[in-house]
Amino acid sequence: xxxxxxxxxxxxxxxxxxxxxxxxxxxxxxxxxxxxxxxxxxxxxxxxxxxxxxxxxxxxxxxxxxxxxxxxxxxxxxxxxxxxxxxxxxxxxxxxxxxxxxxxxxxxxxxxxxxxxxxxxxxxxxxxxxxxxxxxxxxxxxxxxxxxxxxxxxxxxxxxxxxxxxxxxxxxxxxxxxxxxxxxxxxxxxxxxxxxxxxxxxxxxxxxxxxxxxxxxxxxxxxxxxxxxxxxxxxxxxxxxxxxxxxxxxxxxxxxxxxxxxxxxxxxxxxxxxxxxxxxxxxxxxxxxxxxxxxxxxxxxxxxxxxxxxxxxxxxxxxxxxxxxxxxxxxxxxxxxxxxxxxxxxxxxxxxxxxxxxxxxxxxxxxxxxxxxxxxxxxxxxxxxxx
Ligand SMILES: Cc1cc2nc3c(=O)[nH]c(=O)nc-3n(C[C@H](O)[C@H](O)[C@H](O)COP(=O)(O)OP(=O)(O)OC[C@H]3O[C@@H](n4cnc5c(N)ncnc54)[C@H](O)[C@@H]3O)c2cc1C
Numbered sequence: 001x002x003x004x005x006x007x008x009x010x011x012x013x014x015x016x017x018x019x020x021x022x023x024x025x026x027x028x029x030x031x032x033x034x035x036x037x038x039x040x041x042x043x044x045x046x047x048x049x050x051x052x053x054x055x056x057x058x059x060x061x062x063x064x065x066x067x068x069x070x071x072x073x074x075x076x077x078x079x080x081x082x083x084x085x086x087x088x089x090x091x092x093x094x095x096x097x098x099x100x101x102x103x104x105x106x107x108x109x110x111x112x113x114x115x116x117x118x119x120x121x122x123x124x125x126x127x128x129x130x131x132x133x134x135x136x137x138x139x140x141x142x143x144x145x146x147x148x149x150x151x152x153x154x155x156x157x158x159x160x161x162x163x164x165x166x167x168x169x170x171x172x173x174x175x176x177x178x179x180x181x182x183x184x185x186x187x188x189x190x191x192x193x194x195x196x197x198x199x200x201x202x203x204x205x206x207x208x209x210x211x212x213x214x215x216x217x218x219x220x221x222x223x224x225x226x227x228x229x230x231x232x233x234x235x236x237x238x239x240x241x242x243x244x245x246x247x248x249x250x251x252x253x254x255x256x257x258x259x260x261x262x263x264x265x266x267x268x269x270x271x272x273x274x275x276x277x278x279x280x281x282x283x284x285x286x287x288x289x290x291x292x293x294x295x296x297x298x299x300x301x302x303x304x305x306x307x308x309x310x311x312x313x314x315x316x317x318x319x320x321x322x323x324x325x326x327x328x329x330x331x332x333x334x335x336x337x338x339x340x341x342x343x344x345x346x347x348x349x350x351x352x353x354x355x356x357x358x359x360x361x362x363x364x365x366x367x368x369x370x371x372x373x374x375x376x377x378x379x380x381x382x383x384x385x386x387x
Contacts, residue, residue: 002191005032007355008184010173010208011200012039014046014150014341015333017157018348019198019355024164027356032192034171036204039158040151043272045202045309048150048223049255051341052242054091055117055144056108062366064111066343069362071144073345081156084149087254090241091145092122094136094294098246101264105244109140118143133234134243135294145242147254148341173201176208178327196355197330203272203310205334213369214320216335219311220268220275222283225258226291226301234297235259245294248287258304259295261287265338272310279306311338316377321350321360322369331355332369 007023009016012035020033040047053071057063074086093105112119120141122130127139162168172187176197183193199208203218228235232253240252244264251260263283270276284303291298314320314335324330331354333347340347346362353360366375 001189002193003032004193005167006030006194007032007196007198008192008194009033009198009200010184011035011202011204012158012168013044013200013202014154014157014344015202015336015347015351016198016200017154017161018344019200019333019351020161020166020168020348021157021164022345022348022352023355024161024166026352031166032194033161033166033168034173034186034192035168036170036172036187036201038170039168040154043310045311045336046150046154046341048307048309049305050251050260051148051150052091052249052251053086053144053146053148053342054142054242055112056091056093056105056119056140056142057111058104058107059111061111061115062363064115064117066346066362067144068117070343070346073349074148077153077156077160077345081160083152083156085153085156087147087149087237088144089146089237089252089254091142091244092131092134092241093140093142093244094134095138095140096136096246096294101244101246105140108142112142131241133228133240133295133297135296141241147237147242147251149255150341152255153344173208176330182327182329195329198333198351198355199330200333200351202334202336203312205312205332209332209334210324210326212326213324213332214314214335214371214374216320217269217313218272218275219266219313219338220270221262221266221309221311221338222279223260223262223307223309224279224284224287224303225256225260225305226287226298227258227304228297229301230297232257243295245290248290250295256305259298259301261291261298263287270310275308275310277308279308311336313337314374316375318375319347319367320369321347321354321364321367323354325370
């Protein structure tokens with residue numbers, strides 16, 4: 001069977017949906033979005049209880065500015081969907097023993113202060129008074145931090161997108177075909193002919209990526225949720241910020257009665273087709289140890305949920321948002337390197353501008369698909385370490 005569409009989007013995670021949403025608002029194009037496992041599947045990186053929103057990006061002002069822009073777009077989405085998607089909690093960055101992490105926290109404070117974004121420095125006494133859940137000699141507070149209700153956002157976008165006329169279907173692209181009729185072939189043997197194609201297939205990007213383009217590696221990330229032992233109310237979004245410790249981060253009990261704790265970075269490259277999707281016991285123990293040091297009430301708390309999720313890492317953790325240099329009708333969005341969710345509405349808008357041949361209204365030079373035009377690896381502070 002041959003299907004014709006103006007724009008085909010592969011991948012119905014948050015990035016594909018946000019792109020479909022933006023295109024559908026800006027044009028009358030016929031849009032078909034295909035996802036291999038369907039919207040809200042358990043394998044994609046976007047379908048989880050919650051995700052961190054923050055302005056803090058160490059010295060990297062570009063991402064801070066992107067977060068400022070994204071916040072406005074999240075608010076628009078909340079308004080259009082009539083749903084609360086982002087809970088403002090602030091981000092508390094706790095100083096510990098890791099010099100990279102401490103450097104990131106201080107640099108974030110300096111950047112936010114320079115941009116007049118109201119960051120605060122908290123000494124021990126003030127820290128204990130305001131946030132008795134935590135133990136540290138010093139902290140920095142980014143008041144713009146918050147919790148994105150990830151799955152809820154995914155379904156809200158899916159429903160708005162379909163309301164705007166986008167066709168959303170299950171389907172796996174197995175091959176891209178170029179020539180007189182650019183098309184994709186699906187696992188079911190269909191041919192989808194398109195004028196423009198958007199590839200947002202996250203950790204599976206390598207399956208359809210030319211080796212000439214910026215490479216990515218799928219890595220396995222582990223998340224655990226602990227129930228506080230004594231005072232659950234102290235850990236609700238009303239009273240508890242998102243937090244960073246030396247090598248871990250955590251989120252209050254938003255969307256679940258458990259506090260999420262996870263390593264900021266864990267290099268565990270995997271093949272997304274057969275990644276082990278259960279959490280290792282040693283990670284649970286490591287998360288408990290971190291809590292013993294920084295958040296004592298969680299250290300022996302009941303383990304209420306675990307999840308494994310895949311990052312799509314580029315070498316320098318910068319995204320790829322670009323047209324394909326060999327096939328300009330193809331637009332790539334991948335390499336979100338474990339920190340893309342907060343920017344989803346902005347990324348959707350930028351990818352939509354590339355598809356519709358408009359000038360992107362935010363600088364995207366850092367996000368080239370051409371490996372020779374990427375920033376060096378040392379710049380990265382995206383996951384909360386390094387300056
Ligand atoms: C554990 C974890 C914690 C994170 N925490 C944060 C955070 O706190 N803050 C933040 O900003 N970001 C965070 N991120 C990053 C963020 O979640 C991701 O950057 C984002 O969800 C990526 O979305 P995506 O749409 O690109 O990919 P995905 O959500 O993975 O979607 C890709 C989709 O493509 C489909 N697909 C694959 N192959 C094909 C094919 N051949 N044909 C059709 N469909 C296909 C899949 O079925 C999948 O649904 C985190 C990520 C993880 C894994």
